[in-house]
Amino acid sequence: MNLHELTIVEAAKGLRDGSFSATNLVQACLDRIAARNETVNAFISVFAEEALAAAAKADEDLAAGNAKPLTGIPFGVKDAICTVGQRSTGAAKMLDAYVPSHDATVVAKLKDAGAILIGKQNCDAFGHGASNENSMYGPVKNPHDLGKVSGGSSGGSAAALADNQCLFSIAEDTGGSIRQPAAFCGVVGLRPSYGRNSRYGIMPMGSSLDTVGPMTKTVEDLALVQEIMAGHDANDMTTVPDAVQPLTSAMNKKVEGLTVGIPKEYMELEGLDDEVKQAITAQVEALQQQGCIIKEISLPHTTYAIATYYILVPSEDSSNLGRLDGIRYGSRKEGDSLFDVYAQTRRDGFPEEVKRRIMIGTYCLSAGYYDAYYKKAQRVRTKIMQDFTEAFSDVDVIIAPTSPFPAFGIGEKADDPIAMYLADAFVCPAAVAGMPAVSIPAGKTEAGLPIGLQIIAPRLAEEKLIQVASAIHS
Numbered sequence: 001m002n003l004h005e006l007t008i009v010e011a012a013k014g015l016r017d018g019s020f021s022a023t024n025l026v027q028a029c030l031d032r033i034a035a036r037n038e039t040v041n042a043f044i045s046v047f048a049e050e051a052l053a054a055a056a057k058a059d060e061d062l063a064a065g066n067a068k069p070l071t072g073i074p075f076g077v078k079d080a081i082c083t084v085g086q087r088s089t090g091a092a093k094m095l096d097a098y099v100p101s102h103d104a105t106v107v108a109k110l111k112d113a114g115a116i117l118i119g120k121q122n123c124d125a126f127g128h129g130a131s132n133e134n135s136m137y138g139p140v141k142n143p144h145d146l147g148k149v150s151g152g153s154s155g156g157s158a159a160a161l162a163d164n165q166c167l168f169s170i171a172e173d174t175g176g177s178i179r180q181p182a183a184f185c186g187v188v189g190l191r192p193s194y195g196r197n198s199r200y201g202i203m204p205m206g207s208s209l210d211t212v213g214p215m216t217k218t219v220e221d222l223a224l225v226q227e228i229m230a231g232h233d234a235n236d237m238t239t240v241p242d243a244v245q246p247l248t249s250a251m252n253k254k255v256e257g258l259t260v261g262i263p264k265e266y267m268e269l270e271g272l273d274d275e276v277k278q279a280i281t282a283q284v285e286a287l288q289q290q291g292c293i294i295k296e297i298s299l300p301h302t303t304y305a306i307a308t309y310y311i312l313v314p315s316e317d318s319s320n321l322g323r324l325d326g327i328r329y330g331s332r333k334e335g336d337s338l339f340d341v342y343a344q345t346r347r348d349g350f351p352e353e354v355k356r357r358i359m360i361g362t363y364c365l366s367a368g369y370y371d372a373y374y375k376k377a378q379r380v381r382t383k384i385m386q387d388f389t390e391a392f393s394d395v396d397v398i399i400a401p402t403s404p405f406p407a408f409g410i411g412e413k414a415d416d417p418i419a420m421y422l423a424d425a426f427v428c429p430a431a432v433a434g435m436p437a438v439s440i441p442a443g444k445t446e447a448g449l450p451i452g453l454q455i456i457a458p459r460l461a462e463e464k465l466i467q468v469a470s471a472i473h474s
């Protein structure tokens, strides 16, 4: 097997028993990126020299018996996440030359655990999108079919992994941006509970929904990486003080006796692809064989999730993106007046979708409309949360498709924002409610496109996600 095709667990073993070196492993990923980046376009920046220097150091640590859990393991990070001394663009020209002075807390933790950053991954600009067509560095292609989108907004992170260009990726999920591209590209992706992983150093989008989590090739790798990322951070006061659960020990724990809820609002959605429905149903039946109790449930406010999300997130977004004005960060366009500098800088620095969100958000927050839109959306959000809380008094986890359909064609929805927003129909509700959820591969369509299965757990119950996910996928 080629080194870049290994999982984290396999690579960690090979590094320890001396089958290959960290330098070999990092070089294998760099070679793969060099061969494929022009086609897939998953990476915006690649740090070959720095990664090889870190690999040489990792080889010394391995030889001295000082290896940490991720020593020598190459990973990629979504470009909307800050990395110290390394260009972080957010996939927008606004930050084309921006070099952060700090690492996001989660990145620092992974580096401390020995992982080696090899590059920054393409995404929809600042996380705005569901197809990775809103990047100012070009769309990311789906490695399973280059005519299809990779999903978004973390398309580069999912495609890089599916194409074996790194051993794991770190991405951001506000309303589905980890799970949906993971589903489209056939990898595992976790949105942790809101507050579980530090958002410090993540370029903010909708601050009350933003989360950061791992994408991996297997559930076992996911447990390993998330365990390292999780925990309270003094730099992010929304992180919870609760103890981090040992996720790796939840792997392969018997699921017998667990109750799995199947929400009828998801399974009966008009537009749910037949092959997707069949694949999910087959996996649910397999869980039943393993002793799970299957129960149909209702999450009655599901249909309002997208509308709620597209008021809350653009509102918070319009405020967060206000800091990008050419004065404090990034590129600046000259103008005749201060206003002109702002206007020219923002006109050229943001793609259209980002401008659309800023306009929607500014409108929703304006004096005359705040109560009618933002405040009302917050009320509906509470209803959506209550749906989940009620459901979880009856079931241990909820299972549904990650996306109503497999990856769609590049350009297919690009001119229809509403159709694009609806692509998130199944990933949005858990995000609005702050629940943790994972997407795992659940087979392929006849045309060979991956299908994603989503498991949603109660707040802070990530171990349940790992337990059930490992009963379906290794």
Ligand code: GLN
Pocket: 126, 127, 128, 129, 130, 152, 153, 172, 173, 174, 175, 176, 177, 178, 205, 313, 424
């Ligand atoms: N597709 C959603 C959006 O465009 C999700 C984005 C995200 O999770 N970052 O807003």
